[in-house]
Amino acid sequence: MKELFAILIGAILVENFVLSKFLGICPFLGVSKKTSTALGMSGAVVFVLVMSQAVTWLANEYLLEPYNLEYLQTITFILVIAALVQFVETVLKKLMPPLYKALGVYLPLITTNCAVLGSALIFVERNYTFIEAVVFGFAAGLGFTLALILFSGIRERLETADIPEAFKGMPITLVAASLVSITFIGFAGLIIG
Amino acid sequence: MSILIPVAVVSGLGLVFGLGLSYASKVFEVKVDERISAVREMLPGANCGACGYSGCDGLAEAIINEGVHPSRCPVGGIAVVNAIADYLGIDEGSIDVNVARVLCQGNCDNVVFKYNYLGIEDCHAANALAGGMDACSYGCVGLGSCKKVCQFDAIIVENGLARIIPEKCTGCGNCVAECPKSIIKLVPVLSGFTVKCNNHDKGVIARKNCKVGCIACQRCVKVCPSEAITMDNNLAVIDPEKCTNCGQCAEACPQKCITNTIVKRFK
Structure with a gap:
């Protein structure tokens, strides 16, 4: 239990996917303009991360490792994640139309998100068990959510701030992103367990 | 021979997923108003968003569900507006293209x-x-x-x-x-x-x-x-x-x- 808690806090704060590992930067900058879209994207990321962690762990354990095919991890994981997301989308459309509408375009978007593939490759590196891998995926998703919501709040403020002409738009966004990232370095010394 | 194992694993996965997805799309098929896809076919398909909807899909849905006039699409021109109006049996005289x-x-x-x-x-x-x-x-x-x-x-x-x-x-x-x-x-x-x-x-x-x-x-x-x-x-x-x-x-x-x-x- 203690290990799981360590993984949870570690993935959210200490090694935050967006702000410390720099994974999933594309949606971090792309959909963080409004808190509402940020929430939609985060929900989809948490959802897909948990599911993909479970499936990729199984694929790794029972398909790749028995035949010493670790070098095929990247391509297999991408294949598995893409198929899974497509399947989940089809099922959601039929069984849970409200959720399908809420996740909307974000669901297929994160198929190719590097945070999803990244977390799959990380659990292999660390030899996580099935439960640990799923918790790690969940925590990574929460960390992504935290970063996205924090940042969307900052960006909404930036909209009305008095910014020098040359910095308007993407430049000030990138400066703000790096500052947020620096603050998360503060968690680096935190060792749990 | 050992090269065949990775080939089999990856292509096998692809086959299983492919079959699974096509099966799932049949089982979990959602009935869509066939007029929407028909109208969608007639629209230019450029997804330019000039109509104010997210793309041609959005406009096709709006034409069927909300009764938006096909002339909302400024790109298709007369040919497209006439074709859709004919198909739906609505007045094409109100074209404001x-x-x-x-x-x-x-x-x-x-x-x-x-x-x-x-x-x-x-x-x-x-x-x-x-x-x-x-x-x-x-x-x-x-x-x-x-x-x-x-x-x-x-x-x-x-x-x-x-x-x-x-x-x-x-x-x-x-x-x-x-x-x-x-x-x-x-x-x-x-x-x-x-x-x-x-x-x-x-x-x-x-x-x-x-x-x-x-x-x-x-x-x-x-x-x-x-x-x-x-x-x-x-x-x-x-x-x-x-x-x-x-x-x-x-x-x-x-x-x-x-x-x-x-x-x-x-x-």
Whole structure:
């Protein structure tokens, strides 16, 4: 239990996917303009991360490792994640139309998100068990959510701030992103367990 | 032989997922109104968002579910609007799509030249030299600047005069903004008759410079039964709102600068 808690806090704060590992930067900058879209994207990321962690762990354990095919991890994981997301989308459309509408375009978007593939490759590196891998995926998703919501709040403020002409738009966004990232370095010394 | 194992694993995974997904799409199929996909097929498919919806899918849904008129799509043009209106059995008369029209007929045979232009092929460049080589300072320069900005190949330059192919024109307005002489106007699709001249000179000068220019004789104004034609500074202008496409003005015009484009376009 203690290990799981360590993984949870570690993935959210200490090694935050967006702000410390720099994974999933594309949606971090792309959909963080409004808190509402940020929430939609985060929900989809948490959802897909948990599911993909479970499936990729199984694929790794029972398909790749028995035949010493670790070098095929990247391509297999991408294949598995893409198929899974497509399947989940089809099922959601039929069984849970409200959720399908809420996740909307974000669901297929994160198929190719590097945070999803990244977390799959990380659990292999660390030899996580099935439960640990799923918790790690969940925590990574929460960390992504935290970063996205924090940042969307900052960006909404930036909209009305008095910014020098040359910095308007993407430049000030990138400066703000790096500052947020620096603050998360503060968690680096935190060792749990 | 051991190379076959990874091949089998990856291709096997692909096969399983492929079959699984196609099976899932059958089992979890959501019935979509088939009219939506039919309308979606008829729309241009550019997903440009000019209609105000997220893409062609969004507009197709809105046309079926919310009763939005197909003319909301400014890109498809008349052909698309008519096809969808026919398919849905709704009135196509309320089309408010615009097409661009060159208000000039001054080609090389009709207009008198002031000088011989040998510069670069650009209307703006020629226009900077004393307003172009045509004696008529209002008319088409004919070097095809509009053609260059048209993304739909709807403009051809024939004999020193730009002509717009109405079937291809989407009414995007690129050429209207580009033309240094501002002789391209957007007019409603259903208005057939236009005064194809932009010359505000007095009749004598207009006639001297161009064989087909408006000479402000006002015969069309007198003959028009619906009072749709007014004189704007020596140039007859037809108000498409009032015009009933009766064609009397075109018959009366001694310069033949009022022409009918609706017949060519629809039938």
